[in-house]
Amino acid sequence: MVNPPEVDRLAGSRAAVAARRARAEVKRAVSNGERSASEVLSSAARDGAQPESTLRVSELIGSIPWLGPTRTAKIMQELRISPSKRLGGLGVHQYQRLHEFLVRRQAPRRPNETETGGSRLVVLAGPTAVGKGTVAGYIREHYPEVLLSVSATTRAPRPGEIDGTTYFFLSDEQFDAMIEAGQFLEWATVHNAYRYGTPRAPIEAALAEGRSVLLEIDIQGARQVREAFPEAKLVFLLPPTWDELVRRLTGRGTEGPEEQARRLETAKVELAAQEEFDATVVNTDVPEAAREVVDLMTA
Ligand SMILES: Nc1nc2c(ncn2[C@@H]2O[C@H](COP(=O)(O)OP(=O)(O)O)[C@@H](O)[C@H]2O)c(=O)[nH]1
Ligand SMILES: Nc1ncnc2c1ncn2[C@@H]1O[C@H](COP(=O)(O)OP(=O)(O)O)[C@@H](O)[C@H]1O
Numbered sequence: 001m002v003n004p005p006e007v008d009r010l011a012g013s014r015a016a017v018a019a020r021r022a023r024a025e026v027k028r029a030v031s032n033g034e035r036s037a038s039e040v041l042s043s044a045a046r047d048g049a050q051p052e053s054t055l056r057v058s059e060l061i062g063s064i065p066w067l068g069p070t071r072t073a074k075i076m077q078e079l080r081i082s083p084s085k086r087l088g089g090l091g092v093h094q095y096q097r098l099h100e101f102l103v104r105r106q107a108p109r110r111p112n113e114t115e116t117g118g119s120r121l122v123v124l125a126g127p128t129a130v131g132k133g134t135v136a137g138y139i140r141e142h143y144p145e146v147l148l149s150v151s152a153t154t155r156a157p158r159p160g161e162i163d164g165t166t167y168f169f170l171s172d173e174q175f176d177a178m179i180e181a182g183q184f185l186e187w188a189t190v191h192n193a194y195r196y197g198t199p200r201a202p203i204e205a206a207l208a209e210g211r212s213v214l215l216e217i218d219i220q221g222a223r224q225v226r227e228a229f230p231e232a233k234l235v236f237l238l239p240p241t242w243d244e245l246v247r248r249l250t251g252r253g254t255e256g257p258e259e260q261a262r263r264l265e266t267a268k269v270e271l272a273a274q275e276e277f278d279a280t281v282v283n284t285d286v287p288e289a290a291r292e293v294v295d296l297m298t299a
Contacts, residue, residue, distance in 0.1 A: 022051030023059070030063035033240065037064050038102040044087035045095060053088025057081050057098060065241065075101065120212045121203070121229050122297045125222045126237030127267035128191070129249035131283040133166075135237065136216040138290040146294065147206040149215045152178065152187075155194035158254050168199070186217070186224035191259075191266050196221070212297045219273045226276075235296055236277035240284045 003011070029035040037060050044052035057079075062072040076083055079097045081090070090098065126132050140148045152168040154175050163169045170178070175195055178184055185204075187197030198215055206213045215225060225232050239245040245267060249260055274280055279296050283289040 019051055019054060023055050026052055026055055027059060027063040030060065031065060031241075033065065036102070037061070038099060041087060041095070041099055041102060045090075048088045053086065055087050056083070057085050057087060057090070058083045060087065065238075120207060120210065120297065121225070121232040122212065122214050122293070123222045123225050123232055123234045124214060124216045124237060124293060125219055125234065125270075125277070126283075127239070127245060127270045128263040129252055129267075130237045130239045130245060131248065131286065131289070132216045132237055134286055135283060135289050135293060136214060138286050139214060139294060142287075142290065143294050146212045146214050146297065147202070149198055149203055149213060151196050151198055151217065152184075153194055153196045155196075167196075185228065186221045188218055188220035188224070190218045190220070191263055193262075198225075214293070214297070219270050219276075223276070233279065233296055234277040235293055236274040236280045237289065237293075238271075238274065238280055238282045240282055 026035070026040055030037050030040060040052050040055070040060060043050050044055065047053070058072055058076055061067060061075055062069065067075070073083070079094070079101060081094050081098065085094070124132055124136060136148055139146055150165065150168060152170050152175060154170055154172055155167075157163065157166070157169050161167065161169075172195075175187075175197065178197065178199070179187065183200055184197040185200040187195060189195050196218065198217060198221065203213055203215070215221070217225070222234050226234060239248065246264065249255070249263060249267075255263060281289050281292045281296075
């Protein structure tokens with residue numbers, strides 16, 4: 001029996017809705033880190049009937065955490081794949097290029113081989129509230145062999161912060177005097193508000209003793225350290241997702257809504273800088289993230 005056209009049309013639209021839902025589920029799983037993009041590509045290549053095969057390449061790449069539309073468009077150009085191309089329609093060479101890109105991106109980036117062995121100066125940077133201070137504090141507690149640099153700042157202490165341990169809390173005049181005397185290894189104005197700087201003397205002394213030194217500083221500072229110490233390793237701490245970063249900032253309760261909004265704006269700029277770093281560590285679990293950072297100090 002042949003279905004009347006209306007029944008066929010209905011069945012067709014139901015199938016289209018189901019396929020759309022399946023593609024949305026694939027994108028959600030990739031953006032949450034539940035599935036890797038390379039595994040989705042392999043699944044599409046294995047079986048053209050899978051919903052993955054009708055996913056556009058640009059949708060797959062755009063689902064990878066921290067790759068926004070601008071970076072995605074740039075990557076599509078570099079891979080020489082048209083934005084409308086679906087996974088199931090890739091040519092052999094296109095598939096190869098995309099697969100290599102995805103596998104390269106997923107492997108945890110280790111400092112490049114040309115670095116002098118055992119360089120001991122490591123910078124830990126990342127967006128506000130990602131957990132830099134928490135991970136650095138865990139390292140201070142559990143890896144006493146690592147010297148954690150104590151920065152100077154002109155911002156006021158938060159409840160529980162101890163002068164000389166969390167920061168050296170200085171007045172503007174005291175901070176200016178240290179700049180004048182060349183006593184900072186680097187310094188920067190962060191979140192368009194307060195100044196932060198790394199006192200030079202303790203770092204140079206610790207490096208001279210062959211100790212590992214960890215600087216927890218902002219992106220501007222990381223760039224200055226790279227200039228002064230090309231062998232330094234720059235590690236970028238990432239949150240599992242943007243929503244988790246927002247939750248941590250608001251949950252921390254150390255800034256009011258206006259300051260939080262300002263810091264989140266800075267965070268977007270900072271996240272875009274991660275490509276300048278030698279390695280990235282995702283701070284899902286503090287002990288695990290701390291272990292990965294320490295491993296990078298001796299890698
Ligand atoms: N350049 C530079 N940045 C620093 C230094 N110490 C801390 N920071 C950065 O200043 C920013 C603000 O730090 P803080 O006020 O503790 O805020 P939080 O990052 O939101 O906890 C963070 O990105 C820190 O990494 C430093 O010595 N130099
Ligand atoms: N892995 C994690 N899981 C959940 N919460 C975390 C994690 N790491 C840090 N936090 C919390 O997130 C908030 C921001 O951490 P903090 O160390 O102050 O960030 P940063 O120094 O990067 O600004 C704090 O409330 C901290 O307890």
